[in-house]
Amino acid sequence: MLIRPASMEGNRNMNHPDRALSGCAITGLKSPAPDFAAMASSLFYQSAALGMEVGSIESCPDNAVFSFEFETPLTMPVACRVTRWHDASKQASVTENTMQAACGLMSVHGRAGGKSRPLDLRYVSTLTAALALQGGAAASIGQLRGLSVSSSNVSMASAALLSVGQYIAGATASESPERLSPGCVPSRACPPFTSLDGVVFELETLDAGPWKKFWSELGVSAAAAGKGWTAFLMRYAKAMSPLPDELVDAISHFTYHHIAQVCASTGMAICPVRSLQERAGDDDSRHIWSQGPWEFVFEGNPSGRPLSRITSDLPLSGIIVVESCRRIQGPLAGHLLALLGAEVIRIEPPGGDPLRGMPPMAEGCSARFDALNRLKTIREIDIKSPYGQTEIKELAQGADVFLHNWAPGKALLLNLDEEALTAINPSLIYAYAAGWATDRPALCPSNSMPGTDFMAQAYSGVAGKIAEASGTHCGSLFTILDVLGGVVSAQGITVALLNRCMNNVAGRVTSSLMSAATLLCADDFDGLYNLSRISPPPQSMIDAIYATRQGKIAVECRDRKMVTRLVETLEATLGAGVGMEEEGFSHLRDLFLSRTADEWVQILGEADVPAAVVIEDLADLHGIELLQPGLSPGSYTKVNSPWSFK
Numbered sequence: 001m002l003i004r005p006a007s008m009e010g011n012r013n014m015n016h017p018d019r020a021l022s023g024c025a026i027t028g029l030k031s032p033a034p035d036f037a038a039m040a041s042s043l044f045y046q047s048a049a050l051g052m053e054v055g056s057i058e059s060c061p062d063n064a065v066f067s068f069e070f071e072t073p074l075t076m077p078v079a080c081r082v083t084r085w086h087d088a089s090k091q092a093s094v095t096e097n098t099m100q101a102a103c104g105l106m107s108v109h110g111r112a113g114g115k116s117r118p119l120d121l122r123y124v125s126t127l128t129a130a131l132a133l134q135g136g137a138a139a140s141i142g143q144l145r146g147l148s149v150s151s152s153n154v155s156m157a158s159a160a161l162l163s164v165g166q167y168i169a170g171a172t173a174s175e176s177p178e179r180l181s182p183g184c185v186p187s188r189a190c191p192p193f194t195s196l197d198g199v200v201f202e203l204e205t206l207d208a209g210p211w212k213k214f215w216s217e218l219g220v221s222a223a224a225a226g227k228g229w230t231a232f233l234m235r236y237a238k239a240m241s242p243l244p245d246e247l248v249d250a251i252s253h254f255t256y257h258h259i260a261q262v263c264a265s266t267g268m269a270i271c272p273v274r275s276l277q278e279r280a281g282d283d284d285s286r287h288i289w290s291q292g293p294w295e296f297v298f299e300g301n302p303s304g305r306p307l308s309r310i311t312s313d314l315p316l317s318g319i320i321v322v323e324s325c326r327r328i329q330g331p332l333a334g335h336l337l338a339l340l341g342a343e344v345i346r347i348e349p350p351g352g353d354p355l356r357g358m359p360p361m362a363e364g365c366s367a368r369f370d371a372l373n374r375l376k377t378i379r380e381i382d383i384k385s386p387y388g389q390t391e392i393k394e395l396a397q398g399a400d401v402f403l404h405n406w407a408p409g410k411a412l413l414l415n416l417d418e419e420a421l422t423a424i425n426p427s428l429i430y431a432y433a434a435g436w437a438t439d440r441p442a443l444c445p446s447n448s449m450p451g452t453d454f455m456a457q458a459y460s461g462v463a464g465k466i467a468e469a470s471g472t473h474c475g476s477l478f479t480i481l482d483v484l485g486g487v488v489s490a491q492g493i494t495v496a497l498l499n500r501c502m503n504n505v506a507g508r509v510t511s512s513l514m515s516a517a518t519l520l521c522a523d524d525f526d527g528l529y530n531l532s533r534i535s536p537p538p539q540s541m542i543d544a545i546y547a548t549r550q551g552k553i554a555v556e557c558r559d560r561k562m563v564t565r566l567v568e569t570l571e572a573t574l575g576a577g578v579g580m581e582e583e584g585f586s587h588l589r590d591l592f593l594s595r596t597a598d599e600w601v602q603i604l605g606e607a608d609v610p611a612a613v614v615i616e617d618l619a620d621l622h623g624i625e626l627l628q629p630g631l632s633p634g635s636y637t638k639v640n641s642p643w644s645f646k
Contacts, residue, residue, distance in 0.1 A: 019051020020296045020495045021137075025071045027055035028079075033063030034558060035084055035094050035610075038125035039132075039156065040066060045522045046133055049292025050495060064091055070136025070152075074502050078139040079151040082132050086155050086629035094156060095610045097543060099124045101554035102612035103160035104621060105478070106545075108167050110182040111240040112190045112477045116545060116552065116614050119476060120469035121462070126520050127159040127487055134491040135643045137498045138340050142315030142645070144501040145307060149315055151646045158642035161630045163483050164618065165639040166328070166368045167239065171618035172637040173360035173367035180238055181616040189248035190241040191232075192273055192458065192474050199256035200273040200473050202458040203263070204450055210267035217262045218250045235454065236327065237358065237368060239477040269449045273475070275468075276461035276521060280528040285518070288437065289525045293515035294492035295437070298499060298507035305427040307400055307501060314341025315645065319497065321401040322392070323347065323376070324383065326355075328453075328479055329513065330405035330433040331372040332486025337401070337493060338375035339641040345395060346376040347383065362635035371638065389415055396421045396428060401493055405433040407450070418508050429496045430508045433489040437512035451513060453482045460517035465524070485516040542566065545614055546589055551597030552614040555604065562609055569607040 026047045032040045047054050060067075065088055069077040084094045097118040100106045105124070110116040135152030142149040161168070170178045192202045205211050208229055215225035224246040235241045251259065256272070263270040279285055308318040316337060323334040324347040331346075338344045358366040379395070382388040393416070396402050402421055404411065411417040411432075418430040435451010449455055454475070457463040463475025492509040500506055518525060542557040557563045570578045570591055578591065592600060597613045604611040613624075621627055622637065632638040 019049070020294070020298075020499050021047075021072075022051035023073050024051070025053040025055060026068050027053075027071055027077070028067065028069035029055055029057040030060035030065070030067045032057075032066045035063075035156075036066040036082060038096060038122045039082060039128045041523060042122070042126045042129035042519070043068075043133060046129060046292060046519070049290075049294075050133075064088055068136075070133075070140060072140050072498070072502060075140045075143040076150060078136045078143075078149070080132055080136045081151065081153045082128060083153070083155045085157045085626045087626070088155075090626055092605050092626065093608055093610045094612070095540070095543075095556040095558070096122055096125055097556050098554050098610045098612040099156050099160050101545070101614040102624070103157060103627065104164050104168070104615040104618045105160055106554070106614055107182055107616045107618065108164055108239050109476050109478045111180055111185075111238070112474070113182070113472065115182045116616055117470060118543075118554075119478070119480070120466050121480070121520055122523075123163065123480065123484070123520065124156055124160045127163060127484060128154060128156045130484075130487050130491050130519075131159055131162075131642050134336075134487075134494050135645075137491075137494045138315040138643070139645055141307075141494070141498050141501055142310070144498075145310050145315075145318075147310050147313065147315060149313075149645050153644045153646075154642050155630075157627060158630050158640070161621075161627065161639045162487075162642050164478075166237075166371050168618045168621060168631075168639060169362070169367040169371040169636045170238070170360055172622075172633075173362045174635045175359075175361040177360055177619065177636075178238070179617065179619075180240065185240060185242055189243050189245060190474070190477065191235070191243070191454065192463070193248065193251050194473060195251065195256040195259055196253055197255045200467075201256060201259070202271050202273065202454050202463070204269040204271075204452055204455045205267065206450060206452075207267075213266035214262060214268045215247065215250070217266060218254065218259075220247055220250045235477050236479060236482075239479070241477060269455065271449060271455050271458045273458045273463045273467065273473075274461050275464045276524050277528060278464075279459070279461035280525055284437070285525070286529060288515050288518045289522065289529070293488045293511055293519040294495070295510040295515075296492070296496060296499075296507065297509075298496075298503075298505040300505055303426045307497070312341055313645075316494070316497070317341030317343075319343065319401070320345065320399045321403060321493075322395045322399045324392070324402075324404040324406070325433065326353065326405065328372070328482035329485040329489065330403060332483065333431075333433055333489035333493065334376060334403060335372045336487065336490035340494070340643065342401075344376040345399070346373060346378050347381050347392065347395075348378055350380050350382055352378070352380060367636040371636070374638070383414060383416070392416055393421065393424055397425050399425065399428065400497065401429045401431055403431040403433065403489070403493065405435075408434070408436070408438060422506065427500070427506050429493060429500065429506060431489065431493045431496070432508070432510045433485065434510055434512035435514070437510065437514050453479045453513060456481050456513035456517060460514055460521075462517045462520060465521065480520070481513040481516050484520060485511065485513045488516050488519060542585055542588075544585075544588075546592040548592050548597045548600055549595055552616070553592065553597040553600050553611055554614050555609065555611045557609065565607045566604070566609045569604060569609065573603055 106116040
């Protein structure tokens with residue numbers, strides 16, 4: 001009999017027979033080293049939300065790997081392994097923050113503020129858990145389709161690199177590569193904004209017209225507003241937004257109520273940066289937490305059409321996905337499915353997606369755009385025309401999955417909603433990568449609020465959590481939720497395909513930026529709901545970035561034993577007493593100046609103290625031996641698939 005880990009006991013109600021993977025199980029769990037604890041916590045939450053049984057945890061002498069078996073009633077168990085680095089034999093210990101440092105995520109997040117800093121979220125751990133679970137589901141699909149596959153492997157490093165793949169592409173493009181390390185642009189004011197009465201808020205618009213009208217109403221010159229628009233657009237592509245001081249000064253003279261009124265009259269969207277406590281009080285918050293980051297609706301498949309035939313040794317090979325998505329979340333979901341072997345047919349408007357021409361370029365295409373779309377077949381279709389809609393229906397008729405991230409209500413207006421497409425293909429998995437977890441405009445937080453990354457960060461409490469932890473007023477200009485939302489969408493589609501294989505059902509899977517935010521903060525919501533499902537880890541005794549003789553180093557000591565090893569190592573290296581009084585840790589900054597960052601990482605690694613060089617120029621990732629297996633050089637540096645199967 002399977003016994004749920006003690007950390008899950010408070011949440012038995014999450015397992016329902018109608019969940020997507022009811023009857024499946026996570027077994028053979030090996031006791032995780034502290035490096036994997038946050039990842040394991042997220043894995044347990046996601047598995048339970050899918051309806052899976054979670055087996056007991058066994059002790060394991062090898063702490064270099066976290067492993068489990070993904071079991072279904074119809075397949076052989078899939079052995080799933082999670083390692084720190086691509087090469088499991090590399091024993092360098094890690095923490096969430098040292099991995100963020102090593103893979104450049106700290107640098108990208110810190111661009112807007114002028115210095116590298118941690119995201120203050122269990123971001124890499126959450127991504128890793130989602131990818132590990134998806135790998136098990138994909139391998140099970142492969143087995144059901146006749147593929148000989150028995151194991152799936154991912155690493156924390158591969159998840160971290162995936163998160164910054166677009167930024168790596170921009171930094172390594174063959175034509176005018178970007179050099180955007182923290183501090184390369186003078187640190188100026190950037191979103192979010194602060195009103196006269198102290199309310200911190202986000203603004204959003206996808207069009208220059210409302211932007212110009214809004215700032216004109218506040219007395220800002222057209223020239224300053226124009227410069228501000230250019231900077232505002234940089235958020236999604238470059239994780240920075242150096243706004244002219246005139247804009248920030250102007251907005252600080254008005255109350256939030258007045259600014260909201262101006263937004264309403266000019267077509268701008270506005271959202272205060274809320275706390276997680278405020279988000280937990282919303283009517284839908286607990287429901288989303290309970291169901292996990294996906295909403296599945298399955299129906300019997302009257303046609304009984306099997307999935308397409310396997311065409312390679314990848315588990316989703318031969319599966320046809322039709323994707324009509326823009327920006328990051330949806331295209332990343334399609335990209336991940338393509339990395340698993342699916343044939344992804346991407347629909348673009350006549351003339352191609354305008355983002356193809358966004359610099360920096362590599363072989364005639366935007367490097368950032370190509371990083372998400374290079375494996376797809378392109379079809380240019382005018383989806384607004386009756387002829388174009390007929391073309392899409394013809395594609396959907398022969399597809400296994402239809403994926404879109406259109407604005408709420410648009411699918412129905414185009415006559416391309418679930419009902420229209422499943423009427424011609426009852427076997428279709430209809431997937432929606434949403435902003436607000438619904439395609440019904442009336443149920444969005446605000447009919448005028450677009451479901452974009454930064455608005456979702458503000459509304460969900462994620463921006464507030466980052467601000468509180470870092471002592472700033474803002475979240476991140478790194479697209480946290482777009483990336484995690486894309487991973488969650490691809491994961492949900494894979495789970496829906498597995499359910500179709502096992503139970504001859506098709507249906508709908510919806511995920512969103514808001515549900516991704518809930519996944520990212522699942523432990524926090526658990527505490528806010530007083531369910532005590534998970535015991536939060538104690539705060540690290542040392543968690544800091546230090547300047548060295550050359551470069552910067554991130555060091556984290558979770559407990560006193562690690563602090564002792566750090567102090568002993570420093571004393572042995574420097575030949576002087578260091579001391580370990582907690583109030584005296586600030587003097588460590590002077591000690592690290594005696595060696596380079598690379599030298600300290602080598603020294604501390606041998607002492608099993610988590611440390612990593614803080615990568616500030618993403619082009620330098622090429623030279624890191626531990627990361628090289630995850631990268632492919634070329635016209636720009638591509639991030640390889642996070643999975644390997646055997």
